[in-house]
Amino acid sequence: EVQLVESGGGLVKPGGSLRLSCAASGFTFSSYSMNWVRQAPGKGLEWVSSITGSSTYKYYADSVKGRFTISRDNAKNSLYLQMNSLRAEDTAVYYCARQGPFDYWGQGTLVTVSS
Amino acid sequence: QTVVTQEPSFSVSPGGTVTLTCGLSSGSVSTSYYPSWYQQTPGQAPRTLIYTTNTPSSGVPDRFSGSILGNKAALTITGAQADDESDYYCVLYVGSGIWVFGGGTKLTVL
Numbered sequence: 001e002v003q004l005v006e007s008g009g010g011l012v013k014p015g016g017s018l019r020l021s022c023a024a025s026g027f028t029f030s031s032y033s034m035n036w037v038r039q040a041p042g043k044g045l046e047w048v049s050s051i052t053g054s055s056t057y058k059y060y061a062d063s064v065k066g067r068f069t070i071s072r073d074n075a076k077n078s079l080y081l082q083m084n085s086l087r088a089e090d091t092a093v094y095y096c097a098r099q100g101p102f103d104y105w106g107q108g109t110l111v112t113v114s115s
Numbered sequence: 116q117t118v119v120t121q122e123p124s125f126s127v128s129p130g131g132t133v134t135l136t137c138g139l140s141s142g143s144v145s146t147s148y149y150p151s152w153y154q155q156t157p158g159q160a161p162r163t164l165i166y167t168t169n170t171p172s173s174g175v176p177d178r179f180s181g182s183i184l185g186n187k188a189a190l191t192i193t194g195a196q197a198d199d200e201s202d203y204y205c206v207l208y209v210g211s212g213i214w215v216f217g218g219g220t221k222l223t224v225l
Contacts, residue, residue, distance in 0.1 A: 035214075037161075045153070045161065045204050047214040059212030100214055101151035101166040101206060108160055 002026040002104045004096050009109030016086050016113070022079040022096030022106055030054070030074040032099050036081050038092035039108075046092075049081065050100055064090075086113045117141075117209045121217035127195045127224055135220050136187040137205030143186035148207040150188030152181060155202045155219075164203075165190060192222075200224040 008020040022034070036048040049070040050059045058070050069082040079096050093108040118140035127133035137150055144150055146168045153161040163172040165181035168188065178193045188207075192199055205217045 037216075044202075044219040045155075045206075045216040047206070047216060050212055050214070057212060061213070095160060100208065101149055101163075102153075102161075103163050103166055103172060105160045105163070 002098065004098065004104060004106035006094065006096050006106045006109040009094065009111045011112045011114065012086055013115050014087060014113055017082070017084045018086065018111060020081040020083065020094055020096075020109060020111070024077045024079065024096075024098075027098070029072075029077040034072060034079045035097045035100055035102060036070065036079075037095045037097050037102065037105075038090075038111075039095070040089070040092040043092075048094070051079070083111070086111075088113050117207075117213075117215050119205065119207050119215045119217040121203075121205060121220045123218065124221045124223070127192070127199075127222065129195060129197060129224055131195050132191065132193045133195060133222065134184070135190045135192075135203055135205075135222070136184065137189070137207065137217050138187040139207070144183065144188045144207065146183065148188070148209070150181070150183075151206050152179075152188075152190045153204045153206070154199075155204065161204065195224050197224050 003025045005023045033052045035050045051070045067085045071080045091113045095108045096106045098104040120138040149167045151166040152164045155161045169181040180191050202219045204219045
């Protein structure tokens with residue numbers, strides 16, 4: 001059974017940093033691209049970033065480019081999102097999702113950016 | 116900037132059929148955009164219904180189907196049930212590794 005479990009969310013001040021993790025199981029992790037998708041409170045879904053299986057290619061939404069960095073460790077079956085220079089508008093539930101289009105989703109982790 | 120359009124809201128009677136659409140602010144949606152559909156209820160993670168136009172995700176009832184209708188992608192629910200009342204999102208691949216979600220459609224079953 002495919003499982004994706006996010007962690008690392010929390011409360012952070014504007015300008016601060018946070019690192020999200022996504023632990024994957026139930027499939028050959030290195031064979032799949034992975035993504036981060038977020039959802040601000042009461043709003044719709046927003047694709048944030050993607051990374052290919054071998055980490056060769058990384059893609060970012062304009063809203064996070066230059067501030068967020070996606071990475072993965074295939075030996076640990078884990079996906080990461082390093083978030084720097086956080087803003088209030090980055091407040092959201094962050095989901096990791098397999099492949100694109102996104103066939104499996106985690107339950108999400110809440111990031112709150114507030115002073 | 117690519118904008119993906121969806122009806123903000125829709126209503127369907129129990130047992131009825133409804134078609135939700137997913138378009139582009141400029142241009143037509145084709146299979147090359149790999150349109151995909153997700154269902155989300157409040158407080159829950161999205162659930163994948165249909166990916167790459169018309170492939171149902173595992174365990175999805177066959178009353179959900181995807182297609183291209185005219186210049187848009189479409190999600191059709193045939194024989195709507197009360198628990199289909201949810202938010203529905205589409206996503207399109209717009210190239211260069213970029214995916215864009217629509218704003219979502221709030222479906223009411225009454």
